[in-house]
Amino acid sequence: MELLSGGDILIRALKDAGVKDVWGYPGGAALHIYDALYRQDDVFHILVRHEQAAVHAADGFSRATGEVGTALVTSGPGATNAITGIATAFMDSIPMVVISGQVPLSKIGQDAFQETDMVGVSRPIVKHSFLVTRAEDIAETIAKAYYIAATGRPGPVVVDIPKDVTDPSHKVPYHWPTEVKMRSYQPTDKGHRGQIKRAVKTLINAKRPVIYTGGGIVIDNASEQLIALAKKLNYPVTNTLMGLGGYPGTDRQYVGMLGMHGTYEANTAMHHSDVIFAVGARFDDRVTNDLDKFCPNATIIHIDVDPTSVSKNIEAHIPIVGTCTSVLTEMLAIAEQMDIEPDAEAIGEWWKQIDEWRADKGIYTASRYEPSSGTCIKPQDVIKMLYKITDGRAIVTSDVGQHQMFAAQYYLFDKPRTWINSGGLGTMGFGLPAAMGCKRAFPDTDVACVTGEGSIQMCIQELSTCTQHNLPVKIINLNNAALGMVRQWQDMNYSSRYSESVYEDSLPDFVKLAEAYGHVGMKITHLDELEEKMRECFAMKDRTVFMDICVDRSEHVYPMQMPGGSMRDLWLNKTERT
Amino acid sequence: MKRIISILLENESGALSRVVGLFAQRGYNIDTLTVAPTDDDTLSRLTLTTQGDDQMAEQIVKQLHKLIDTIKVVDLTQGVHIERELMLVKLKASEADIRAEVKSCVEIFRGTIVDVTPKTYTVQLAGDSEKLDAFIEAVREIGIMEVVRSGVSGISRGDKFLRV
Numbered sequence: 001m002e003l004l005s006g007g008d009i010l011i012r013a014l015k016d017a018g019v020k021d022v023w024g025y026p027g028g029a030a031l032h033i034y035d036a037l038y039r040q041d042d043v044f045h046i047l048v049r050h051e052q053a054a055v056h057a058a059d060g061f062s063r064a065t066g067e068v069g070t071a072l073v074t075s076g077p078g079a080t081n082a083i084t085g086i087a088t089a090f091m092d093s094i095p096m097v098v099i100s101g102q103v104p105l106s107k108i109g110q111d112a113f114q115e116t117d118m119v120g121v122s123r124p125i126v127k128h129s130f131l132v133t134r135a136e137d138i139a140e141t142i143a144k145a146y147y148i149a150a151t152g153r154p155g156p157v158v159v160d161i162p163k164d165v166t167d168p169s170h171k172v173p174y175h176w177p178t179e180v181k182m183r184s185y186q187p188t189d190k191g192h193r194g195q196i197k198r199a200v201k202t203l204i205n206a207k208r209p210v211i212y213t214g215g216g217i218v219i220d221n222a223s224e225q226l227i228a229l230a231k232k233l234n235y236p237v238t239n240t241l242m243g244l245g246g247y248p249g250t251d252r253q254y255v256g257m258l259g260m261h262g263t264y265e266a267n268t269a270m271h272h273s274d275v276i277f278a279v280g281a282r283f284d285d286r287v288t289n290d291l292d293k294f295c296p297n298a299t300i301i302h303i304d305v306d307p308t309s310v311s312k313n314i315e316a317h318i319p320i321v322g323t324c325t326s327v328l329t330e331m332l333a334i335a336e337q338m339d340i341e342p343d344a345e346a347i348g349e350w351w352k353q354i355d356e357w358r359a360d361k362g363i364y365t366a367s368r369y370e371p372s373s374g375t376c377i378k379p380q381d382v383i384k385m386l387y388k389i390t391d392g393r394a395i396v397t398s399d400v401g402q403h404q405m406f407a408a409q410y411y412l413f414d415k416p417r418t419w420i421n422s423g424g425l426g427t428m429g430f431g432l433p434a435a436m437g438c439k440r441a442f443p444d445t446d447v448a449c450v451t452g453e454g455s456i457q458m459c460i461q462e463l464s465t466c467t468q469h470n471l472p473v474k475i476i477n478l479n480n481a482a483l484g485m486v487r488q489w490q491d492m493n494y495s496s497r498y499s500e501s502v503y504e505d506s507l508p509d510f511v512k513l514a515e516a517y518g519h520v521g522m523k524i525t526h527l528d529e530l531e532e533k534m535r536e537c538f539a540m541k542d543r544t545v546f547m548d549i550c551v552d553r554s555e556h557v558y559p560m561q562m563p564g565g566s567m568r569d570l571w572l573n574k575t576e577r578t
Numbered sequence: 579m580k581r582i583i584s585i586l587l588e589n590e591s592g593a594l595s596r597v598v599g600l601f602a603q604r605g606y607n608i609d610t611l612t613v614a615p616t617d618d619d620t621l622s623r624l625t626l627t628t629q630g631d632d633q634m635a636e637q638i639v640k641q642l643h644k645l646i647d648t649i650k651v652v653d654l655t656q657g658v659h660i661e662r663e664l665m666l667v668k669l670k671a672s673e674a675d676i677r678a679e680v681k682s683c684v685e686i687f688r689g690t691i692v693d694v695t696p697k698t699y700t701v702q703l704a705g706d707s708e709k710l711d712a713f714i715e716a717v718r719e720i721g722i723m724e725v726v727r728s729g730v731s732g733i734s735r736g737d738k739f740l741r742v
């Protein structure tokens with residue numbers, strides 16, 4: 001058998017795990033690994049400019065492809081810089097492996113230079129973690145790490161490797177396990193048959209049903225099954241922020257996003273529903289609003305692969321633990337066999353009601369905001385323009401704030417894995433590195449990062465990575481010269497006292513900044529330039545372009561749920577409420 | 579309501595800290611905790627007690643189960659079970675009448691005196707937690723110098739067992 005050093009074993013194992021790209025940043029404890037990387041051509045390394053970005057990029061890659069993303073960092077500060085990225089992936093159940101160098105085994109616990117207890121620090125934000133103590137264990141640990149990350153409810157796995165374990169002078173046999181078996185980890189796939197039958201019956205007998213789906217549909221690639229079932233039943237579908245694209249945004253049965261900034265029609269339909277069919281969603285507080293007032297008449301069917309998500313916030317009447325794909329497939333088959341059909345009259349009435357809500361206060365039927373004019377460009381119109389120019393087919397990543405919500409509301413995602421955002425943790429700084437990961441995965445697809453001048457500055461250094469690795473992403477900066485979402489809350493709850501949310505006098509010249517990194521910068525201040533410039537931007541296929549678009553500073557995101565209310569208690573604009 | 583939760587865990591480094599961390603992270607309290615390898619030394623058996631209603635206990639069990647190192651979890655309080663805790667108590671006992679009182683107390687509680695000095699008695703006692711509490715109350719006036727409790731261990735009654 002071939003003898004390899006720990007560093008070589010690690011890289012070989014990554015290759016055998018199917019890894020093509022590693023996003024990372026070197027440092028002392030990882031140098032044996034970096035040397036092993038240098039001496040081979042199978043695994044490609046992309047050098048970022050901050051470890052947080054390495055993890056977000058691996059995350060973006062994973063969200064866009066469904067594969068496990070990989071990041072590599074050194075010990076101590078490298079490891080702690082990765083933490084925000086790991087927490088982001090954890091909250092959104094993104095499969096990922098983060099490999100961190102560690103001080104040599106003999107130094108662990110000595111407060112050695114660049115020592116951080118990575119397994120300890122990351123414990124609450126990982127699906128699992130390993131500290132590898134022998135070169136012989138590397139391959140098996142890597143196999144387990146990728147298996148755990150990808151199966152069940154996916155999530156990030158940390159593999160911490162002390163420097164001496166990758167020592168080039170210590171060689172051991174390489175063995176890649178063909179199969180991973182763990183007695184302590186056997187994720188559930190299929191749901192309980194009896195429960196599934198009950199669910200189908202309840203669903204078909206519903207008079208005012210809503211299908212409420214989340215990130216689970218996207219993560220589990222269950223879109224096709226969801227569409228088939230929804231079409232068969234002719235029921236309305238709403239997606240969470242994480243679920244956008246899981247059901248086509250342009251479909252007639254789609255009633256828009258639900259929750260805090262969800263549409264009037266989706267939130268109102270939820271509130272009045274008699275059956276809620278929740279699939280791969282977790283009744284997050286940004287969806288439900290006040291739990292005591294949540295959908296008072298609804299029977300709840302809840303499918304989730306993670307038993308802890310079921311009946312955690314809202315008691316499920318029919319809980320089913322299983323993957324979205326397998327349960328939906330089974331439900332479809334059962335529905336085909338059953339001799340009951342949905343009550344066409346009741347469903348017809350329900351649609352009539354929903355269509356009235358739509359026509360009355362819907363977000364897409366009549367404009368819910370003042371139109372743009374001259375130098376007052378509405379952020380919503382920028383997103384609509386982006387949709388038009390990319391033909392609705394771009395991969396859109398976002399940062400966190402108002403721009404994120406506008407993107408979620410006004411870019412109608414027809415396909416899963418095209419809307420890439422940090423929903424659970426809400427990490428500013430996510431957008432650009434995530435876009436790099438997406439671009440790397442799909443070099444021929446337009447990748448747009450919708451961001452704000454606040455968020456983009458949290459990972460702006462990655463413009464340099466875009467230069468080095470030729471990642472021509474398009475940055476759509478909705479520049480409102482403020483931490484807009486913070487300012488909105490201050491407008492609504494703090495009598496417009498803008499405590500530390502404005503910085504208009506100190507913003508950089510983003511055009512010059514982009515140019516300094518070797519990219520194209522554009523500043524748009526007038527509505528008349530928007531379309532032409534954006535076309536120009538997307539026509540430059542091989543250039544990273546930074547579009548700095550000055551948008552209306554006073555705009556708020558609406559609808560917005562009222563704190564302490566039910567789902568349908570909404571602000572519709574600055575003065576009108578339900 | 580008091581819950582006794584029993585867990586079979588891979589006997590691996592870090593496994594215990596994941597269990598303990600989970601409780602801290604999710605805002606559950608641990609009242610007692612005991613852990614040791616089983617007859618199979620690749621496995622640890624961990625017993626902990628906590629307070630919570632049915633819904634909370636269900637969440638705790640599910641969350642524990644979700645830990646990758648966890649092989650099995652049961653809430654023993656859901657069925658008939660045996661609960662045992664070991665306690666060592668060092669008491670001030672220099673006068674003859676006090677020594678006699680301690681002895682009789684120990685006898686009543688079916689404990690044993692496991693160490694003696696001219697000034698102290700060290701008593702060993704096993705039983706459920708309530709019994710140990712009662713003993714402490716009984717000897718509190720005499721003068722307790724030190725109390726060490728092992729935390730609760732538990733096993734279900736009858737044919738049921740927790741094993742891989």
Ligand SMILES: Cc1ncc(C[n+]2csc(CCOP(=O)(O)OP(=O)(O)O)c2C)c(N)n1
Pocket residue numbers: 399400401402403404426427428429451452453454455456478480482483484485486
């Ligand atoms: C790392 C991080 N810090 C703080 C916040 C809180 N926060 C949420 S939105 C927001 C403002 C974002 O400003 P900007 O990126 O300009 O977006 P805008 O809301 O103006 O569109 C802040 C500070 C956060 N989500 N993430």
Ligand SMILES: [Mg+2]
Pocket residue numbers: 401452453454478479480481482483484
């Ligand atoms: Mg802003």
